[in-house]
Amino acid sequence: MESTQKFEVIIVGGGLAGLTSAIHLAQQGRSILLLEKDEFPRHKVCGEYISNEVLPYLQSLGVNPFAFGAKQISRLEISTPRNKKVYSNLPLGGFGISRYRLDYELYKKAKEEGCITKTELVTDVDFADDTFTVKTKKGNAYKAQFVLGSFGKRSNLDKKLDRDFIKKKSPYLGVKIHASGDFDETKVALHNFKGGYCGVSKVENDHINLCYISDYKSFKKYKSIKDFQEKVVFQNESLRAIFSNTSPVFEAPITISQISFDSKPRIENHMLMVGDAAGMIHPLCGNGMGMAISSAQLVSTLLQDFFNGKIKNRNQLEKMYLSNWNKRFQKRLFFGHKIASIFNSDFLTNLMWNFVRAFPFIIPMIIKNTHGKELPTA
Numbered sequence: 001m002e003s004t005q006k007f008e009v010i011i012v013g014g015g016l017a018g019l020t021s022a023i024h025l026a027q028q029g030r031s032i033l034l035l036e037k038d039e040f041p042r043h044k045v046c047g048e049y050i051s052n053e054v055l056p057y058l059q060s061l062g063v064n065p066f067a068f069g070a071k072q073i074s075r076l077e078i079s080t081p082r083n084k085k086v087y088s089n090l091p092l093g094g095f096g097i098s099r100y101r102l103d104y105e106l107y108k109k110a111k112e113e114g115c116i117t118k119t120e121l122v123t124d125v126d127f128a129d130d131t132f133t134v135k136t137k138k139g140n141a142y143k144a145q146f147v148l149g150s151f152g153k154r155s156n157l158d159k160k161l162d163r164d165f166i167k168k169k170s171p172y173l174g175v176k177i178h179a180s181g182d183f184d185e186t187k188v189a190l191h192n193f194k195g196g197y198c199g200v201s202k203v204e205n206d207h208i209n210l211c212y213i214s215d216y217k218s219f220k221k222y223k224s225i226k227d228f229q230e231k232v233v234f235q236n237e238s239l240r241a242i243f244s245n246t247s248p249v250f251e252a253p254i255t256i257s258q259i260s261f262d263s264k265p266r267i268e269n270h271m272l273m274v275g276d277a278a279g280m281i282h283p284l285c286g287n288g289m290g291m292a293i294s295s296a297q298l299v300s301t302l303l304q305d306f307f308n309g310k311i312k313n314r315n316q317l318e319k320m321y322l323s324n325w326n327k328r329f330q331k332r333l334f335f336g337h338k339i340a341s342i343f344n345s346d347f348l349t350n351l352m353w354n355f356v357r358a359f360p361f362i363i364p365m366i367i368k369n370t371h372g373k374e375l376p377t378a
């Protein structure tokens, strides 16, 4: 059993939400312990397109994605399952960087700022006498005044907390490949096929991210990813061309299943939830990473106000977190849920794409409704 040192904040999960909070709070002089189950660097299933709304904030924390190869992206191309194309500019734009690189750079920065990091799987978070006890699989127990739950879209802790969404089967599956070859680095493409879509954009090292999400029902009819791609994904001609003209740089695609967009409580037994652990937006909106970083900015600013005495007690902090979280993200999640539900029906999906083709000016409107304004700097 390790130390009885009490931290001001323990962060459970070192993805974008956890790492950004760790940097922000450590820079404010807080004592932070970050517990992440996996070693860095590691790949993640993700489209790796991040909205520019978080860029000034990241840069104010001393993290400049362009210093490690991010690609600036300003244009959007959509192709429908029937191979019709629509183009648009992206109102705020974004950048492409792999999670392998971005998360690792954030991790190194968090350590540099004095955050203590450990590779441990958290198995339990208890709250008693105004103190948290965080237990890990290695048999260690750590104490803190606050805990941030930044353990992502699906974790062993969701079961432990008996969260509703984890009790239901979720119909989505995600697959990611990095490839080398030609692709316009200023654009992100969303190529649709029956039951899903594939995002395509460039990241550092001139690699192309090919990441698709599909409903599990249509996927399981096929005997392998290769078979599924050949018979379903490649019905989209743009995807067939991209996959045939590029070479994969991973030995095999990486996959995740059971992706849920159900709503989740933002606070669990006084633990403040951030990023996907508080609510996940449909990846088609291209804003999950932005939301993870934005929620980290929100919770860190409120915790800073608590430690500086501007917020008087835990109860007030929790109330402010809930109301600010809802104000910032509720509308985006609502739109994201609507989009996810359209994708459950082929009829509605086709209707939606016909509508988008007829009125392409609605694309920037949809983007504005699923994204936020530029974040304040730290």
Ligand SMILES: Cc1cc2nc3c(=O)[nH]c(=O)nc-3n(C[C@H](O)[C@H](O)[C@H](O)COP(=O)(O)OP(=O)(O)OC[C@H]3O[C@@H](n4cnc5c(N)ncnc54)[C@H](O)[C@@H]3O)c2cc1C
Residues within 6 Å of the ligand: 012, 013, 014, 015, 016, 017, 018, 035, 036, 037, 038, 045, 046, 047, 048, 049, 050, 051, 120, 121, 122, 123, 150, 151, 152, 153, 154, 155, 156, 157, 173, 174, 175, 199, 211, 212, 213, 259, 274, 275, 276, 277, 280, 283, 286, 287, 288, 289, 290, 292
């Ligand atoms: C197919 C797909 C494509 C996507 N494409 C995009 C895109 O192009 N643009 C975009 O903005 N968003 C995209 N997203 C969404 C984006 O990936 C997420 O919103 C983002 O990763 C959320 O960050 P997070 O920090 O909340 O969670 P994560 O990045 O998932 O981090 C959670 C961390 O917690 C750790 N963890 C979990 N349980 C424990 C535990 N018990 N103990 C210790 N550690 C633990 C995990 O190992 C993980 O590192 C996509 C998502 C999917 C599924």
